[in-house]
Amino acid sequence: MSDLSAKNMNMNMNMGTMSAIAGGGGTRVRVRFNTQDFRKKLQGASGSLAPVLPGQAALMPTFPLLWDAELQSYVYLREFLETPANATWFTTLRAAAGTPPQNTTAGGGSTALDDEILAVLDAAGDREDRFSEIIEQHDAEGAISYYLGMLMIDPGKHPNTYLLIRVVRRIGEMVVMCLKDQIKFPRPSQFCPAIVPMIDPPMTSSYPSGHALQSRLITLALKAARPNVPHVGLLLDYLAQRVAENRIIAGLHFPSDNQAGINVADALFPMLQRGSTGKFAALVAAAAAEA
Numbered sequence: 001m002s003d004l005s006a007k008n009m010n011m012n013m014n015m016g017t018m019s020a021i022a023g024g025g026g027t028r029v030r031v032r033f034n035t036q037d038f039r040k041k042l043q044g045a046s047g048s049l050a051p052v053l054p055g056q057a058a059l060m061p062t063f064p065l066l067w068d069a070e071l072q073s074y075v076y077l078r079e080f081l082e083t084p085a086n087a088t089w090f091t092t093l094r095a096a097a098g099t100p101p102q103n104t105t106a107g108g109g110s111t112a113l114d115d116e117i118l119a120v121l122d123a124a125g126d127r128e129d130r131f132s133e134i135i136e137q138h139d140a141e142g143a144i145s146y147y148l149g150m151l152m153i154d155p156g157k158h159p160n161t162y163l164l165i166r167v168v169r170r171i172g173e174m175v176v177m178c179l180k181d182q183i184k185f186p187r188p189s190q191f192c193p194a195i196v197p198m199i200d201p202p203m204t205s206s207y208p209s210g211h212a213l214q215s216r217l218i219t220l221a222l223k224a225a226r227p228n229v230p231h232v233g234l235l236l237d238y239l240a241q242r243v244a245e246n247r248i249i250a251g252l253h254f255p256s257d258n259q260a261g262i263n264v265a266d267a268l269f270p271m272l273q274r275g276s277t278g279k280f281a282a283l284v285a286a287a288a289a290e291a
Contacts (some may be wrong), residue, residue, distance in 0.1 A: 026145070027210055027285075031115075031273075032278065035248045042150060044071030049060075049127075053083035066159045066160070066163065068146040069162055069163045069166040069167075069244060070166050070170075072284075073162060073163070073166045073167045073169070073171070074170065074216070075279070076167040076170070076171065076272075076275075076279055076280055076283070077167075077170055077171050077174060078274040079276065079277050079279050080171055080271065080272055081142075081274060082276065083271070083274065083275050083276040084276060085271075085274050085276070085279075086271050086274075088182070089175075089271060090178060090265060091140055091267075092271075093175055093179065093264050093267055093268060094179060094182065095276070096263045096264045096266070096267035096268075097179050097183070097207070097208050097260045097263065097264050098260055098263065099256075100116070100183065100185040100206075100207045100254075100256060100260075101113040101116045101254065102255050106213075113191070115187075116189065116254040116255060116256055117191055117192045117195070117254075119248070119254070119255050120188045120192075120195055120248055120251055120253075120254060120255075121194060121195060121204070123193070123245075123248045123249045123255075124195075124249065126249045127249055127250070128250050129156060130246055130250075131145075132199055133242075133246055133248045133251045134183045134199075134247075134249065135198075135199070136200070136207055137211070137243055137246055138199055140169060140173075140214075143211065143214070143243055144166075144169065144216060144218075146239060146243070147165060147222065147236075147239065148165075149216055150235060150236075150239060151222065151235075151255075157290075158287070158290045160283060160287040160289070160290055161222070161225060161287040161290050161291075163263070163283060163284055163287075164221050164222070164225060164284065166288045167195065168214070168218055168219075168220075168221045168269075168272070168281065169214050169218060170175040171268070171272065172210070172213050172217040172218075172219070172265065172268070173210065173214060175213070175264065175268060176202065176208060176209075176214070176261065176264070177210070179204075179207075179208055180205040180208070180210075180266065181202050181205075182207075183205060183207050184205045184207070185205050185206045185207035185257075186206060187201045187205075187206045187251070187252065188206065188253065189201060189251060195251045196251060197222070197250055197251035197252050198213070198249075198251060198252075199250055201241075202250050202252075206252075206253055206254065206257050207254070207256070207257045207260055208254045208260035208261040208263075208264055209244060209247055209257040209258045209260070209261040210261065211243055211244055211247050211261070211280040212240075212243075212244035212247070212253075212257065212258040212259075212260075212262055212264075212265075213255075213261035213262070213264050213265045213268075214261075215239070215240040215243040215244060215269060216240045216244070216261065216262045216265035216266070217265040217269060218240070219236040219237060220240065220265065220266070220269045221269070221272075221284065222236055222285075222287075223236055224269075224273075224284050224288075225284050225287035225288045225291065226287075226288065226290075227291055242260075243256070244258040244262070253283055
């Protein structure tokens with residue numbers, strides 16, 4: 001259909017509607033929503049709006065308990081931050097992160113940082129085999145899709161499990177960015193020109209690895225929600241390890257970045273479980289009921 005024909009059709013339809021509303025005699029008056037005509041039809045003699053359903057009092061709609069999971073995760077982030085037992089969360093998790101590799105050694109030979117650089121260079125040989133995974137897992141949505149696919153998690157059928165994944169990812173993201181901001185350790189390609197990343201490195205520091213921390217945290221949460229599902233723990237452990245390993249292969253992280261992220265996640269998960277309002281513990285229980 002040409003643009004001109006479509007415009008003429010729309011004009012004719014609009015004119016027909018206007019004449020039907022304005023017409024008299026046997027013409028049926030059509031009232032459309034969100035117009036003054038509709039408002040007048042609802043408005044009672046007293047000036048207030050009459051109930052939409054005749055003969056019934058106006059009802060207050062009920063807002064769904066499980067709304068947008070990505071945004072609802074902030075509610076659980078608040079619980080984590082406001083729990084008195086977690087008052088020193090940053091100090092505790094900073095200690096768990098440890099120290100990045102140093103460029104010094106007590107004796108001769110290679111340094112700890114030299115060994116890390118060589119490990120990244122050696123891992124580059126797997127890029128062809130892991131290419132699709134690395135690209136897909138680069139952002140949060142892609143990484144999460146691997147968990148959803150492996151455990152056959154349908155957000156519509158398993159809303160609490162899906163929310164649990166979003167919650168721990170959100171909290172893990174906040175924690176890792178705070179740690180990155182303090183540690184400020186360069187990316188591998190900043191140390192060695194022979195390391196050419198597959199993807200432009202994110203504009204954040206390298207240590208600790210956010211992918212390692214968040215994938216480990218998702219694994220811990222799902223293991224807690226599905227403790228009795230055979231072999232699921234081994235599968236989840238392997239997937240978290242593989243997601244983190246792919247970042248080394250891509251030339252974006254050192255092995256020590258990953259280990260630091262794993263250590264932080266292991267220290268962080270118990271903090272989530274002791275939330276003072278019990279929201280996180282209740283969410284894990286609700287997710288377990290969906291297994």
